[in-house]
Amino acid sequence: MAEVSVENVTKTFGATKALDSVSMDFPNGGFFALLGPSGSGKTTLLRVIAGFILADNGHIRIGGEPVERVPVERRDIGMMFQNYALFPNMTVADNVGFGLRVRKVGAAEEKRRIAEALELVQMGSLRDRKPHELSGGQRQRVALARAFVTNPRVLLLDEPLSALDKALRVDMQIELKRIQREIGITTIFVTHDQEEALTLSDKIGILRNGRMVQAGAPRDVYNAPDSVFIAEFLGDANIFSGQVEGGALRIAGGRAIRIPKGAEGANTFAIRSEDMAISLEEPTGDDTDRIRADLVQRVFAGAMATCIVEVEGRRMKIVARERDLPALPDEGPVWLSWETDRLKPVKDE
Amino acid sequence: MAKAWTRDGLRATALLSPAYLWLTAAVFLPLSAMLYYSLLSDVPFGDAEWRITLDNYRAFFETGTYAALLWKSIRLGLTVTVVCILIGFPCAYVLAKTIRGRSREALFLLIILPFWSNSLVRIFSWAIVLRGNGVLELAVNAVLPFDIRLNLMFTQTAVVIGLVHSYLPYVILTTYLALQAIDDTLIDAARSMGAGKLTILRRLILPLSLPGLLAGAVLVFVPVVGAFMEPRILGGRFGTYYGTVIEDQFVAVFNWPLGAALSFILLAVVLLILALSSPILRRAPA
Amino acid sequence: MSGKWLARAGKVWLVLILIFLYAPIVIMGAMSFNASPFYQLPFEFSLNWYAALSENDAIRTAAIRSVGIALATMVIATALGTAASLAFFRYEFRGKFILQTLLFPPIAIPWLITGTAMLIFFFGIGLGRGTPSVLVGHVALALPYVIVVVSARLATFDRTLEEAARSLGAGAWTVTRRVTLPWIMPGVVAGALFAFAVSFDQFVVSYFLSEPGDATLPVLIYTSIRKGFTPEINAVSTIIIIISMAVMLVAARFSNFGGDR
Known part of the structure; x- marks a missing residue:
């Protein structure tokens, strides 16, 4: 667990500026939302923090340590993907255990932590199922458990709830918040759903055309928007x-x-x-x-x-x-x- | 940050270079070497005197024999292609549009399977069927009240039959894939507007399956122009084609530079056909 | 009424084509069990030609050589081809399109041209004719097929699975071994079988590249046919066609070739 900071990050794809000198701080243990219309650069920013995309300029620090040159697999992050990306050839337990196996924590420790994580997301009874035997909500829980079981320094969620229907989505929002509080991990998530962002997060950052247009506590941003765009975008x-x-x-x-x-x-x-x-x-x-x-x-x-x-x-x-x-x-x-x-x-x- | 890019670049290079070095050593350099050879007056081994010359190409254009053989091979290619399309298109159509479910899958596999088996052996099997006093003749004579002598073996007809047998599955494969991609509701829509079967075939199915059909045609035509084993086995003394002449230069006459020049002219013809058809081939499925 | 008639005619046509495709092969197989060396009828069952085959050293050595070359081709082409497919799948780089286009000459150029060109080049660099040259040629011919088949399977692979594995701390090798390879395995197996078949059935390139003393099976069959053949050749041809069809059937199962599922 650690704070994350992004400073003056710029990324261009061809002629388009996907990120234009973006800065934002994500203090330790908080829950943060990156919000914006599609094409605003929010997913790009998340992927830059994860390391899948390398920024052209600027600094990214996790726990104070600069990570611009650290490859994804050594950044010690947990990430949950929009389509969950569960390994189809592995059981629920093997999926959750994947990161532990890579870190060579030992068989007993691995088993204990898989059980703990599955318990936390209430999936303990389905540990031997294959992903295709699970419902959307169950897959989501497995993907979440897999992302945090390694005790990463930061948890990154890419539109984590967008594949669920509305009723389930509201349940999962509450659930997500509960789990995040319980393990106290710095969490950054991307969403285009402003209501979700306002409900869940301690701080939101709103992006537009690759620029961070306003960042702050949900209530402050909602009540005191900086610009016409934010006023109309939030509510x-x-x-x-x-x-x-x-x-x-x-x-x-x-x-x-x-x-x-x-x-x-x-x-x-x-x-x-x-x-x-x-x-x-x-x-x-x-x-x-x-x-x-x-x-x-x-x-x-x-x-x-x-x-x-x-x-x-x-x-x-x-x-x-x-x-x-x-x-x-x-x-x-x-x-x-x-x-x-x-x-x-x-x-x- | 450039460092990380290099890491990806290094990985891609590491994964790709074995395959492409191999292809370079075994295909691309040999093709270049052949071009060089075609410009030599003699094999550059031992004590032979050799120099750079255009004589080999001159031989092709001046004597007329080789050009005539190339034309004969091209005609053979056209004949085989047309026969394959005439036989194969209805077959692909039936397979794609009238047969459904698992039996279609099985039939499709059954038609493609011979194509992936040994072509030499399949040509050889025709030699047994077509030879004088062979199985076909006996069977025909057993049915007919009078005796005839078919004697198809060692004729151009035999060569065409063997080549059609070899390459028919290609046409069926590509045409089938193109036909299968045609949405059935299009046909229903045309019928709802009062179009008859022939109109549907002419205005809808043929134009839509044309890329697949042409892809199949190219895939048949190109190897047939370079065929030499099939004419040798089934054609006998009628079996002299452009391909067999090239073979002779390498295994009988040992005039490699001439063989290389002839090969290179054939390559030019093939590349021309591939280049002309590549816009169509690219649109064809799979 | 006419629709039904047309449909029936179509099915008859299909059956006729299947007869055209399979009759000669079946007849050749049947004749290998006929006692007469001149294919005379009436048919008289005999295993003589298979017995003769088992004692024919030239054919046996050629068969062993052919299988050996096909196995070696399979291993090398599958390894190199799978690696190349992974690179095409994972990385974007300049020249990618050109490299992919370069896969087509070995498939599209008539083997007569490729084979003679290889002969010229291998002689020029001192490799000459013989089994090593044949192997080099076969691998080159099989490579594009492996890459095409494995790439087709990779196209169904969800890229985020690799990203998920990396986010969990797995390095390139672990990602490949534990996530990517298990998924593309059916494609790799199919590619391997294609490679085996391309080599095992290959005649033209082997013909130009093999030494008279160490011919592969198809080359031996060709020279025997031209010398005037015996039903022994029928027998060996029958065995070959059964093997190559069996290999392709298994490959079709793995690659889901032509399947609708």
């Missing part, structure tokens, strides 16, 4: 942008919006969809700002509801609990309102 957000005139933001159509204190220099703001309210009557109150909008569609989704509205030709989304919504027509003029300090200044990118 739902609406964006206001325009010219600053006399302490107000003049948006398209000439309407003015109040700017929160301490953000006077900015001209682009993001607000969470759930931080906006929708009503038929014009709302009142000093610290709330309001704007007229056209309701386009109201989408029912169980506990939550989404309203699509248009403000001067620009679409916005309002998310609220179904039971908190007022009675609304199917479409027509409505009012949007929000507390001014919910507006967060963001970079327009």
Whole structure:
């Protein structure tokens, strides 16, 4: 177990920059998510840390030791692959024991640790099965046990839950978190599922076009996104942008919006969809700002509801609990309102 | 980081070089040596006087005998190829489109199997069947009310029969793979639009299986042009072809430089055909 | 109505082709059990020709030589070919396409050309004719087949298995031995059998490269046929064709050649 740090790592494939001077610290024992749309470089970064891809520039340290020149097999990592990559010719126990055998820990020790690991993932009873005799969830558990049984310095997970259906995925998220806490291993995982990233991790790093655009605790990143991209990528957000005139933001159509204190220099703001309210009557109150909008569609989704509205030709989304919504027509003029300090200044990118 | 790349490079080199050194020593250098030889006036061993010359190639173009034989071999190649396609295409079609399941697999294997067995022995088996007073003649005469003498042995027909027997599986193999790749729903779609059997064959199946058919044709034509063992055994005195003349230069006349020149001209013909057909071959399955 | 008729005609055609392919071989085999040395009918069963075969030293030595060369070819070509296939599978490098294309000349160029070229070259470098030359030639002819068959099997191999093994600390050799080889083994076995068959059935190249005194079996058969043959040759030919077909059947099983599964 060790901390991992990535510093100014760059990797180009032909003409495309897969990673562009990426830096991020992964302190000891934490659970970290690398998040981003497909093609953002998150998997490339994981594979650079693993050693399958060699960076053009920059430093990678595991436990303080530079590993750029250390081949995969000597980096002492544990990795779980998207398709699990269980060896089809070996039983569950042999799969889990593979790394122990390579490390020559001795037969008795090997047996004990296989049993322990399988117990931890609740697969002890299936130790003699072959991978093709297991269900998706069971394979996932075996792959996980195989990755951590050697007590690697860091556990790397490549989209570990993407092959499972939704119900199983939620179970496995809880399970994964439990096991990670129990063995206390530094864990870095790649996902394109933002909800999964927010649920599981202590810190997330969001990548876009090969660049690390924001890193931090999930709550901080969610509440204070740096840029339009992150605001819209994590959850739902609406964006206001325009010219600053006399302490107000003049948006398209000439309407003015109040700017929160301490953000006077900015001209682009993001607000969470759930931080906006929708009503038929014009709302009142000093610290709330309001704007007229056209309701386009109201989408029912169980506990939550989404309203699509248009403000001067620009679409916005309002998310609220179904039971908190007022009675609304199917479409027509409505009012949007929000507390001014919910507006967060963001970079327009 | 360059160091790690070199490690992969070293491993690839270590894994590849034994095979490719072997191929170089046993195929590529010999082919180059043959080119050199074809330019010599005599074998460069012992006391023989030799010099660089184009005489061997001149012999090919000036005497006309060798060119005529090459043309004869090319005609033989075309004949065998056409016969193989005419016999093989319907067979591949039946196999790919009307027979299903395990019996198809078994039949396919049964057709391909002789191709992978000893070609010399198979040609020899035809010698036994075709020889005068041989099995075929006895069988035909037992059925027919009058006596005929077939005497196919030592004719060009015998050579064609033997070569078709040798290379027919090639055409069936490649055509079968191409036909099998045609989605049956395409045929159903064509039928739903009112296309008849002939239209489907002409407009759909033939164009789609053409790459496979042509691949098979090339794979038959190329070795037949260079055949010498089959004409020797089955052709008798009609069995003089371009290939047998090359054989003679090496095992009877010992005019290696001439043999090398003739081989090299044959190689040029073969490479030309392969080059012309390579876009099609690349599209053919397997 | 006409569809049914066509389907039936197609099946008849298929049967006729199978008869065309197998009849001469069956007749040759049958004649090796016929007592008459001139293939005369009526057929009279006899094992004389097989008895004569077992006492024919020339054929026996040639047979042993042929099997020996085929086994050696199999071992060498399989080892070199499997190594090359692994390199093609694992590494990306410049010139890869050219190297793969270079595998086709040994398969596509008529053996007459390859054989005579080898003769010229081996004489030029002082190796001359004889069993070593034959072996060198056979391995070269078998190599592309091994590489093609093993590569086909490797194409079904999940690359992340190798990565998983490396992430667990296994070096290149352990990865190959414990993960890759077990998976491609059927392909390697099939490739080995192909190599054996290519060598055992090879006539043209052996013909140009073997010394009159140490001919391989097919070369001996060829010279005997041209001298005027006896049913002894039938007998040995029958044995050869049974062996080579058996080898290919087993190879087909392993490579899943033409199978739909």
